[in-house]
Amino acid sequence: MGFCALLSYASEPDSIKASNHTKELNEVVVTASYLTREDDHILAVPTKEQRKHAVTGYDLLQNLMIPGISVDRATGSVTTPAGAATLYIDGREADFREVQSLRPKDIARVEYFDIPTGKYANDMSAINFVLKKLDNGGYTHSLMPRKVSVICMATIT
Numbered sequence: 001m002g003f004c005a006l007l008s009y010a011s012e013p014d015s016i017k018a019s020n021h022t023k024e025l026n027e028v029v030v031t032a033s034y035l036t037r038e039d040d041h042i043l044a045v046p047t048k049e050q051r052k053h054a055v056t057g058y059d060l061l062q063n064l065m066i067p068g069i070s071v072d073r074a075t076g077s078v079t080t081p082a083g084a085a086t087l088y089i090d091g092r093e094a095d096f097r098e099v100q101s102l103r104p105k106d107i108a109r110v111e112y113f114d115i116p117t118g119k120y121a122n123d124m125s126a127i128n129f130v131l132k133k134l135d136n137g138g139y140t141h142s143l144m145p146r147k148v149s150v151i152c153m154a155t156i157t
Contacts, residue, residue, distance in 0.1 A: 035066065042066060042112040046104065057102030057129055066112050069127075076100065080114065083124040090131055091119070099129070108132045 034050075036043045044064045046054075054060040061078065062071040070079045076096035078085040087094050089102070113126040120126035 034064075038111075040113060040115065040117050042114065044110040044112065046107060046110070051104040051107075054104040057099040057104070057107065060102075060104040060107060061110065061127065064110060066110070068114065069112065078127060080112075080125040082114065085112075085125045085127050086120070086123040088120075088126060088128040091128060094129070102129060102131075106131050106134075 034045050034047050044066055046060055046064060050060060050063040054063050056073070058071055058073040058076060058078075061069070062073060068081050069085070071077075076099065078087060087099050089098060107129055109130045111128040111130060113120045113123070113128070116123045116126045120128075
């Protein structure tokens with residue numbers, strides 16, 4: 001193994017003079033990808049526009065356009081290259097109605113486990129909706145005898 005170094009010296013000092021010109025910026029916008037690859041999953045943080053154009057959890061999942069995920073919003077079928085995905089809300093397995101009832105503004109992020117490990121290891125693939133933590137209030141969902149579904153929001157004071 002060898003080491004080579006190249007040194008050069010200027011015969012004259014730089015002729016560029018320092019100036020104190022400053023410019024004030026009115027606004028700085030930092031943008032980043034809403035999809036990131038974590039150790040064992042893809043993390044999707046919905047943008048304002050993706051939330052705006054969604055009404056249900058399935059709509060938001062479709063709007064996220066996570067590579068390899070196909071969403072049938074009518075039937076609640078979510079498929080991946082590995083097969084049907086198991087859906088979770090805050091780490092608890094969820095059914096069609098629960099995901100359908102999710103309000104996009106309450107979803108903080110979506111985790112897609114394309115090669116599930118740990119608690120999701122028995123699934124072909126897993127999608128976990130992580131909700132924002134509410135300081136007060138919450139969801140109540142009940143089914144009425146005549147097949148009328150009602151969602152109520154309660155605020156506790």
